[in-house]
Amino acid sequence: MKCKGKKKTSMIPTICCASMLMCGMTVYGQKSSSINPIKTSVLPNVGWRDIQSDKETSFDMNNPSWPKVTANLKQKDLISVLPESYCVISDFGRKPNRGMMTFLLEVKLQKGNNITFNAEQNIVLEIKGKTYKALPSKTLTLTKDGILKGEINIPLRKSLKKNRTATLYVTIGNDKHRFELGGRAYGRTQELALVPYYPLWMDVKKKEEPKKEIAIVEKAVKKAEDVTNEIKGDLKELLATMISELRAQKKLTENTQVDVNAEVMPEVKKDGQVEYNMKVRYDVQVLSEHLKKLRIDEGTEDWPSGKYRLKDSQAALQTAGIIKSTIESKLEQYIAPGTEVTVKIIGSTDASPFRNAVAYDGAFGDIQDAEYFVNGSFGYVSVNTKDGISSNEQLAYLRTLDIKNFMQKHIGAFRVANVHYEHFAEVADKVGAKYRRVAVEVTIHNAFQKDYPEIASYKENVYERTSEVDTNIPETTAKSNAVAVVIGNTDYQVATGKQGSTKVGPVKYAVNDATTMRDYLVKTLGLDEKNILFKTNADKKDFDDIFGTDNQEGELAKLVASTGSKEVYFYYSGHGYPFMGEPYLLGVRSNPKSCKEQATSLQSIYRILSALPIDKVNVITDACFSGQEISMEASATEFVRRPKPDKLAKFVILSASGEDQYANWYKEKKHGLFSYVLFKAMQDKAKSDLNGDGVLSFDELYKYLSDTQSSGVPYLVKELEGDQVRQDPVIQVSARKNDVFVKY
Incomplete structure (x- = not known):
């Protein structure tokens, strides 16, 4: 027997079968079957094997919403894996001149021993309640790791047309492999294609569907957001009280604006895992330029020109005290020993030019190539007593250092936590007091893992690339x-x-x-x-x-x-x-x-x-x-x-x-939806190369991307997100x- 797309070999497997299928009805012209070893499938359940490349692709059979799949079984092998055995069917078709449905079968026993096999007893095809048995073979004994391979013939005068379907059962010991088949017409040749297939699992615990797990996490995240909103309300109320007291004590005026916000923020770590953190941000801003001249009991509210210490700005100093009080009263319960905490300190300056260098008193030592972020970009900053301060970037950075020192010395919860500080400098392109600001952002990593462990236990690696567009990339000879x-x-x-x-x-x-x-x-x-x-x-x-x-x-x-x-x-x-x-x-x-x-x-x-x-x-x-x-x-x-x-x-x-639409994700494939279809177009030459000239033009690419019937972005976004969503x-x-x- 010739096996299309498979490599021949002289190796003999552990069992020998001179003729797998033996039929007493000579009218059908009996064929003997050669026995060749085959690869052991690595698939966890079921999937395709491409006969040209031997590449196997699995289906997620535990996901009821898995997309329906159709394929030509003359080009693909269908694999079913059950606890004790696996079987592969391929080259499926009907031979009208012989009144016969045929396919190639490979069977391997992975567990157990001495299983008897006869095609007539072990293979059944059902169509509309009627049963059709395979022609008999001689009875064979299948041992562990032994392989049978040969052609199966089922007398059948009917073909699978239009909506007609058939169920193929292959019984191997305690395993009953089930294939749901549907017909598709290609000219005169009647071929079979896969429709949604659910194997009959034997003593295998079904995994919880990923969508259910995601739904549980989303529900927990919603609870965490509700809690965080309550904390934000408490923080704002406490802040209002403290600001009122400071103004009564003439330590701040109405022109200093302080605000606090809290939210749940997902972040992607370096290993691709998503964590849900609590972020609390404090902002302080002196609103009016004339306040540089306004004296209050402890000095000026705004930083005077060239100044950077906390004691030089009552607005910054009092805000530091507010941060200490609110963290210790409202957030300390989320900061257990060893908790990861990130503190971002943002110092802002306006564009006032430096005519001459300003003296640096060395309060933080000579600074050489310290890491910081300036206007959203990573960089390095140096300051020393010899050269002084000659740029707004240096000044903005220095204003963050005294705040860091204050937090390290005075916030008790930070002494037991693993705190990482990041410094940001913001330099505006205009002059004015409103651009001289300070902000502190505190991120408590995995803040909700104690109250909502399902959030922390959910592991999604967003950098994992395992979809078919990632693993089956077409290689061309183009240079x-x-x-x-x-x-x-x-x-x-x-x-x-x-x-x-x-x-x-x-x-x-x-x-x-x-x-x-x-x-x-x-x-x-x-x-x-x-x-x-x-x-x-x-x-x-x-x-x-x-x-x-x-x-x-x-x-x-x-x-x-x-x-x-x-x-x-x-x-x-x-x-x-x-x-x-x-x-x-x-x-x-x-x-x-x-x-x-x-x-x-x-x-x-x-x-x-x-x-x-x-x-x-x-x-x-x-x-x-x-x-x-x-x-x-x-x-x-x-x-x-x-x-x-x-x-x-x-x-x-x-x-x-x-212009007014979202660019959606294809979560199951772990890609942007548009990018996924772009990759699919390059991969799916049969559909995307419309004129069949072996070239995918930009025009053909766009037609594939914008298809509304089967494969394009507009079609898939409705399938995934609902009819009301457009992309x-x-x-x-x-x-x-x-x-x-x-x-x-």
Whole structure:
């Protein structure tokens, strides 16, 4: 017997069968079966084996909402694994001239011993209540790890047409393998395809469905949010009382504004696990410029020019005391010994110029290359007594250090916790007291694990890539001298800025999107991996380093020059945001309310790409720019105007969604929905290459992405999120719509 797609070998398995199927009805022309060893399936339950590559893909049979699957069994093997055995059926079809339904069967016993097998007794096909037995074989004995392989013949004059289905049972000892089959017509050949299949488990405890576990976690998170809102209310009430007392004591005036907020914030750790933390933020701001001249009992409320110590600003000093009191009275119960706590201290200055260096008194020693974040970008700062203070960045950083010293000395709960301090400097581009601010953000990691252990016990690795678009990437012989920039931002932080803070949650699967896109660029599109600038969790400085600034040539321009490339790809997955009607890409520490200083304008990226000495630019963004995903304060008037490049003839631009739509996730696949369909289009050549010429053009790609009937983003988003949800990919292209995207 010839087995399509399988390698022949002379090895003999542990049992020998000269003829697996023996039939007394000579009219059918008996065939003997050769016995060949086969691979042991690694699948936990059931799945496909591709006959060209021997690659196995599993189904999640415990998930009742698993997508319906159809496949041509002449191209795929169907595998069923039960506790004692597994069997594989393949090359399924009906032979009208013989009145016979046939398929190839492989059987292996994994547990037990000396199981007898006869095709007539062990294989049954049921159609509409009628039973059809296989033609008999001689009785064989199957031992542990022994394998049977051969052709099964079932006399059957009917075919499976339209909605007709059949159930195939293969009994191996105590295991009863069940395959639900449905017919699909391909010309004259009647072939069978899989419909939702649920194996008959034997003594196997069914796992709890992931969706149920997620629902339990979501319910617990809602309770944690309710508790946190109560804490926020208590903190605001306590703050109001303390501020009133300080004003009565003439230590603060009405012009000092102090606020406190608390919220539950999910964060993605470096290992990809999601944790739910309590974040409490304190903001203090002196509202009026004239208050620099206003004396109160203990000095000025605002920091005088060039000053940075707590004692020089009553607003900052009294706020530090408020932080101590509220943490000890309301938050200490969540800070057990060893609790991870992150404290972010933000010092802000205006743009008042330094005409001369200001003396530094050495209160914190000479500072050399201390790590900090300035306007959303990571950097280093140095200050010493010899050179003094000559920049607003230095001044803003110093204003955070005395607050850190105060908290270390005076907050008892922090002495037993594992506290990590981060320093942020915010420098405005305007002059005014309102830009001289201080803020402290306290994050208590896994604050709810005692009261709601189901939150802490739920483990989701958002960086895990196991879907079919990650593991079955088509490899072509294409070679390209193109260069690429690939950025995926998952781990967004609660941002800071002159307009206050905005809750920016993680884009869970953006790093996955970027990593898989890089794989497709290399394996499918043929780029050299050395020609790809790849960055995950990029901040504003990373964008500036890659694309360049007015004063600095970017890494991309240097790469284009060194390679002589004439084509550039730019792929981005992460948060976008509308600011003044223009789209911005957010770094992981960018504040949406301070986009001009902390984020990167998409229009500026287009200008840089337009200016490069290249012929083609391909831009793909899996981000929405409605603002609704980040802050519910966004209104319809804030929806973005889609920018146009200066030289549109160079460009093909694919965007995940319309201007007023979300860019949704495909949680089950751990990808952005748009990115998943993009990868699927490159993988699914049979559907995406519409004219069958072995080339996927940008026009064909967009038609696949925007399909509303079976495979596109608009179709899948309704399947996943409901009929009321819309997501329509957008393409901006001129004469390049028929250009090659993938050459197979």
